[in-house]
Amino acid sequence: MEKSSAQWPHAILFDEPRLGRVTLKNRIALAPMTRTSATEDGRATEDMASYYARFARGCYSLIITEGTYPDEEYSQGYRNQPGIANDAQVQSWRNVVDAVHREDGRIFMQLMHAGALSQGNRFKDETIAPSAVKPKGEQLPFYGGQGEFPLPREMSKEDIEQVVRAFADAALRVKEVGFDGLEIHGANGYLLDQFLTDYTNQRSDEYGGPIQNRVRLHVEVMEAVRRAVGQDYPLGIRISQGKVNDYYHKWAGGESDATVIFETIAKTSPDFIHITEYDATRPAFDGGETLTGLAKRLAKVPVVANGQLGAPEKAEALIASGEADVITLGKSALANPDWPKRVMEGEPIGEFDFSILQPQAYIKEHEL
Helix, strand or coil: CCCCCCCCCCHHHHCCCEECCEECCCCEEECCCCCCCCCCCCCCCHHHHHHHHHHHHCCCCEEEEEEEECCCCCCCCCCCCCECCCHHHHHHHHHHHHHHHHCCCEEEEEECCCHHHCCCCCCCCCCEECCCCCCCCECCHHHCCCCECCCCEECCHHHHHHHHHHHHHHHHHHHHHCCCEEEEECCECCHHHHHHCCCCCCCCCCCCCCHHHHCHHHHHHHHHHHHHHCCCCCEEEEEECCECCECCCCCCCHHHHHHHHHHHHHCCCCCEEEEECCCCCCEEECEEEEHHHHHHHHHCCCEEEECCCCCHHHHHHHHHCCCCCEEEECHHHHHCCCHHHHHHHCCCCCCCCHHHHCCCCCCCHHHC
16 A cells, blocks of 8 residues: 555554564554354364455554464364464464465464353363353354353363463464464453453462452463563553453453553563453543553553544544554454555445344355
8 A cells, every 4th residue: 555645544544653573554453353264173264364365455554363272272262263272273374374464464363262251162061260150141142152151160270370381382383373473362251351350250369369469360371472482572462341241341440450450461571452442432440541541651562452443533533642553443344344445545434234243253255
């Protein structure tokens, strides 16, 4: 996408930020979105390669993959979710990386452990969690689930150690494939977030109780992954308050919790923190700053923002405020796989049609 003039619409969105050693060609990235389109045994497909390449062709400067499971234990969350837990899965991702690179895009993998929210795991018949607390709500039908979540088994110290090793081992495989960077999924109600959340974490050991303990697993995973991939490999983490099964959750300690979370995570030297909120521009708590603004001020690292930023004016304002460095689009990207081109050329932005994710969220032919 040529930048022939400084007068194109929303020019600030087309600056070139850095996330670690990677320089992006604009501030617009694709959000990670589960699409349950891998093979039954977790291999990435040609359709997935075409799907991700389409966004790179539409000038999204960074693609963040759907949450990908790191091991053949308890991490898988959905049937037909991709993994990077074995050699066959590793090899399958090479086509995806190559397809995005051919379109001059950059691609980071998101590693995810579903924990108690797993609703489809071909390796295990039970789920695990920080505590034996049944998740709120029901399984997600557009990801192939139905009915209530099962009661998870409380994790032992050995289980926790295995999870940390699994993230680190998978991170090495991510780097080996040729991904440009890596994001740890610490948000949206999945395993790391289950440790962070007061009502799902009833532990009395060093992983439970005060917020300083409940953020411990985030830290241990980030430190182990950093040791595995090295200091120069771009590494970030996704953080949220809301969850896929508890959308409007707020941290019980408000800004005090946010301070501990972001200052603690900052000590692991992330290259970015990816904040997702229902609306990234709204105050995180009653009045005050946005969660992206809090992350930026407290962690002092680049912040990637997600949450109803599909209107170019809204995205531009958040960037201009200094609260975020990059935005990610989910539903707006599904409706507009060429959103960056449309914005630069002053073309209208299409509205999201939820039928894209019906009857299930797998990739449809018209998205390739």
